[in-house]
Amino acid sequence: MTVLSVNVNKIAVLRNSRGGGEPDVLRAATTCLEAGAHGITVHPRPDARHIRADDVLALAGLTRSRGVEFNLEGNPFAPPRPGYPGFLALCEAARPAQATLVPDGDGQLTSDHGFDFARDRDRLRPLVAQLHGLGCRVSLFADAHRDDAGIEHAAATGADRIELYTGPFAEAMAAGTGQAMLARFAAVARHASSAGLGVNAGHDLSQSNLAAFLRAVPGVLEVSIGHALVSEALYDGLAPTVQSYLAILRAA
Numbered sequence: 612m613t614v615l616s617v618n619v620n621k622i623a624v625l626r627n628s629r630g631g632g633e634p635d636v637l638r639a640a641t642t643c644l645e646a647g648a649h650g651i652t653v654h655p656r657p658d659a660r661h662i663r664a665d666d667v668l669a670l671a672g673l674t675r676s677r678g679v680e681f682n683l684e685g686n687p688f689a690p691p692r693p694g695y696p697g698f699l700a701l702c703e704a705a706r707p708a709q710a711t712l713v714p715d716g717d718g719q720l721t722s723d724h725g726f727d728f729a730r731d732r733d734r735l736r737p738l739v740a741q742l743h744g745l746g747c748r749v750s751l752f753a754d755a756h757r758d759d760a761g762i763e764h765a766a767a768t769g770a771d772r773i774e775l776y777t778g779p780f781a782e783a784m785a786a787g788t789g790q791a792m793l794a795r796f797a798a799v800a801r802h803a804s805s806a807g808l809g810v811n812a813g814h815d816l817s818q819s820n821l822a823a824f825l826r827a828v829p830g831v832l833e834v835s836i837g838h839a840l841v842s843e844a845l846y847d848g849l850a851p852t853v854q855s856y857l858a859i860l861r862a863a
């Protein structure tokens with residue numbers, strides 16, 4: 612079975628919008644794990660807009676104590692700045708089970724592309740080795756919707772896995788053109804497996820597109836899902852929460 616790693620970035624977005632401690636990232640992550648999620652993902656960004664370095668350390672402790680995977684995502688080339696020690700330093704402190712390298716630009720709204728492996732291969736290789744030295748499995752964010760995903764170059768970095776960037780698939784599904792896109796993703800996944808790379812997937816996966824993706828794309832080891840999952844949780848949780856408030860009002 613493909614494992615589910617819940618991305619809790621969005622819980623931190625809401626928390627940071629008020630400046631206090633609610634909603635509590637650790638409590639939300641614990642709830643996800645108690646519901647059966649196989650792991651927790653976060654993608655701290657240099658501007659600390661959601662997950663902060665202290666969240667990373669707290670989640671590392673939680674996942675370690677529960678024996679589940681902690682997947683830390685980020686751009687290894689983004690320089691440190693106040694409040695963000697840099698991705699490698701975070702990995703050194705938190706020792707995540709999996710480090711997923713993502714080539715985000717600074718200030719980017721969200722991740723929107725994978726690596727250009729032909730170009731980035733040589734600078735990724737020493738980072739992969741360094742992360743292996745910290746005990747992390749290494750996954751690289753990869754485009755599957757382009758003509759050449761650069762899988763041989765990705766494998767040459769020494770990484771263990773790639774994470775297929777599924778944003779374009781989600782968009783195509785919403786536009787009704789998902790089938791052609793799925794064929795591309797399936798071909799890239801097969802190619803990666805034959806090159807010795809495990810395959811993860813993530814970005815904009817949701818209850819409306821996940822089953823189709825997993826039916827078509829072979830051997831997906833892990834999906835990391837955050838934005839849609841948290842949105843869906845709001846819809847699913849609003850009615851019982853409103854009812855709880857009404858019960859208080861009735862009893863007052």
Ligand SMILES: CC(=O)[C@@H](O)[C@H](O)COP(=O)(O)O
Nearest residue numbers: 620654684713721722813814
């Ligand atoms: C790599 C990836 O697709 C996700 O980690 C995504 O980038 C989530 O980050 P945000 O929550 O900042 O959009």
Ligand SMILES: NCC(=O)COP(=O)(O)O
Nearest residue numbers: 618813814815835837838
């Ligand atoms: N790696 C993808 C991820 O962690 C979650 O992305 P999204 O579901 O928030 O788009």
